[in-house]
Amino acid sequence: MTSSEPLVLGIETSCDETGVGIVRGHTLLADAVASSVEEHARFGGVVPEVASRAHLEAMVPTIQRACETAGIAPRDVDAIAVTAGPGLAGALLVGVAAAKALAIGLDKPLYGVNHLAAHVAVDQLQHGALPEPCLAMLVSGGHSSLLKVGDVTGDIEPMGATIDDAAGEAFDKVARLLGLGFPGGPVIDRTATSGSSVAIDFPRGLSSRRDLERHRFDFSFSGLKTAVARWVEARERSGEPVPVADVAASFQEAVCDVLVRKALDAASSLDIEDIVIGGGVAANSRLRVLAEERGAKLGIRIRVPRPGLCTDNGAMVAALGAEMVARGRTPSALDLPADSSQPVTHVLA
Ligand code: KG4
Ligand code: ZN
Numbered sequence: 001m002t003s004s005e006p007l008v009l010g011i012e013t014s015c016d017e018t019g020v021g022i023v024r025g026h027t028l029l030a031d032a033v034a035s036s037v038e039e040h041a042r043f044g045g046v047v048p049e050v051a052s053r054a055h056l057e058a059m060v061p062t063i064q065r066a067c068e069t070a071g072i073a074p075r076d077v078d079a080i081a082v083t084a085g086p087g088l089a090g091a092l093l094v095g096v097a098a099a100k101a102l103a104i105g106l107d108k109p110l111y112g113v114n115h116l117a118a119h120v121a122v123d124q125l126q127h128g129a130l131p132e133p134c135l136a137m138l139v140s141g142g143h144s145s146l147l148k149v150g151d152v153t154g155d156i157e158p159m160g161a162t163i164d165d166a167a168g169e170a171f172d173k174v175a176r177l178l179g180l181g182f183p184g185g186p187v188i189d190r191t192a193t194s195g196s197s198v199a200i201d202f203p204r205g206l207s208s209r210r211d212l213e214r215h216r217f218d219f220s221f222s223g224l225k226t227a228v229a230r231w232v233e234a235r236e237r238s239g240e241p242v243p244v245a246d247v248a249a250s251f252q253e254a255v256c257d258v259l260v261r262k263a264l265d266a267a268s269s270l271d272i273e274d275i276v277i278g279g280g281v282a283a284n285s286r287l288r289v290l291a292e293e294r295g296a297k298l299g300i301r302i303r304v305p306r307p308g309l310c311t312d313n314g315a316m317v318a319a320l321g322a323e324m325v326a327r328g329r330t331p332s333a334l335d336l337p338a339d340s341s342q343p344v345t346h347v348l349a
Contacts, residue, residue, distance in 0.1 A: 006078045006325035009066070009102070010318025011059075013095030014087025014115045015141065016040060016051045018058035020066040021315030022077070023322050028125045029070035031308070031315040034058035041182045045172065046141075052090035059098050066314065075106055079331070081321025084112030084349035085342030086142070092338035100334060109331035111321045112349035114342055115312075116143060119278035121152045121323055122316035126305045131274040134303075135159075135267040139259060139287075140279030140312075141168035141183070144219045146266045147344060149276075152320065153327050154347050159266050160217025163206070167255055167281045170221035174228050174251050178244050188248045189284050195245030197253035197286070203227050204258045217266050224254055256287045260294055267300050276303045278316075283307035324348060 005025030012019035016037050022030040036054030040046045067074060082099030085092055096112065103110035120136045136147040136156075144162040149155070165173070168185055175184025180191060205220035206212070228251050235242050259281075267275050277291060282304050295302040309315060324331075329348055336349045 006322045007072065007076060008079045008081055008318045008321040008325060009074070009077045010081040010314045010316070010321050011095045011099050012083045012115070012118070012312055012314045012317045013055045013091050014083045014085070015091060015312055016046045016054070017312040018055045018062050019312060019314030019317070020062045021313060021318040022066050022070040022072065023125060023315060023318040025322055025326065026124045026128060026319070028315055029072070030066040031313055032062045032066040032069065033313050034062050037183060044176050044182050046088070048088045048090055051088060052094055055091055055094040059094065074102060077106070077108060079109045079111060079321055079325050081111040081113055081317050081324070083115045083118065083317050084332070084336060085115065085339035087115055087340060089338060089340040092340060096336065096338045104334060110334060110336070111324045111329070112332040112336040113317060113320045113324065114344060114347045116145070116344045117152055117156060117347045118316040118320040120147070120149060120276055121320035122278065122309045122313070123276050123303050123305045124323070125315060125319050126309060127303050130276065133270070133272055134274040134276050135263065135270065135272045136276045136278065137259065137263040138279045139167040139277070139281035141172065142166050143279065144221070145344065146217050146263060148270060148272070152347070153323050153329055156344050156347060158344055160215070160219070160262065162219040162221060163215065164220050164222035165225060167219070167221060167259065168279070170225050170255060171281065173225050177229055177232060178242070178247060180244070185281060185284060188252055189286070191245050192249035192252045192286065195243070195247070195249030197249040199243065199246035200231060200250040202250055202254040204254055207258060207261070217262055219258060219262065221255065224251070252284070252286050256284065256290050259287060260290045263291070264294055264298055264300060268298065273299065274301045274303065278305065278310060280311045282310040
């Protein structure tokens, strides 16, 4: 770490995590996260108003905790970065307002960045500079997409995306119908370890020859979710117990199989040898193993940050902000809006 690298504080509030991260260049100094996930659990999904209020309450203590951990004062930073979108409108507003207040109060440049690009940039904190170009697969509660990344601060080209549910959404819905609680990803991941991934042959969305002609790099998980629901219903009607671990493992295998297959196909089609996987679902243990195994056979390197950096956090925003500073990007205007549907091609607001 050299002191010439930019010291950046990043704020993330797009969903239910209040994240404040501090990085110097590619070095992580602090990653403070306060989550309101437990307040949403009884509703089976994130309630936007509850999330916004929780962000408001957590913001100042989380900033203080991050600064203490990093051993810095807010005035030491070179820039403030914040998730400008996409995400829940009210939740984003809390982070953007806090970031503007810091930028104005401290007289520092402000970078309003794209949440999805930040999920890619965070890998630099663990594995160093991103190979350029690389193929990124983003799999979270709100998004499932394949992206060609030439430069994470400004050159991101979408190759494909989900046409219905996001991968994380499928995990959450299937966990709910199995009575496993919310969020679904971690509990399905754990439950699947004692089940068989080949017990039930669940469908692989958009993988038939005909679908591949139109949707080679797109995903679909809603048919899979329905197939799981029908299978469980039929089992319940028959009076036999539902083998929850087998359903979880077979469902997880169907999701991971399609994700990995399409990501490798996209990388191969572009002659790209590096895939970065990000977003909450990248924390999935089976996805990580399958990607590694199949990638190795094709000579494609797989980079996945550790699970804590895959789920929403402030460090990812700080990492992208630091890259913006390092590449001399023009800061955002101080009246930058929060954009709940910010496209991934719009990396800097
Ligand atoms: O990136 P993230 O923290 O928030 C969004 O931007 O959506 O992703 C949250 C999603 C949830 O749907 C959660 O169930 C899923 O990531 N997730 C997982 C795992 N950990 C979190 N999915 C599968 N396996 C996991 N281990
Ligand atoms: Zn996310």
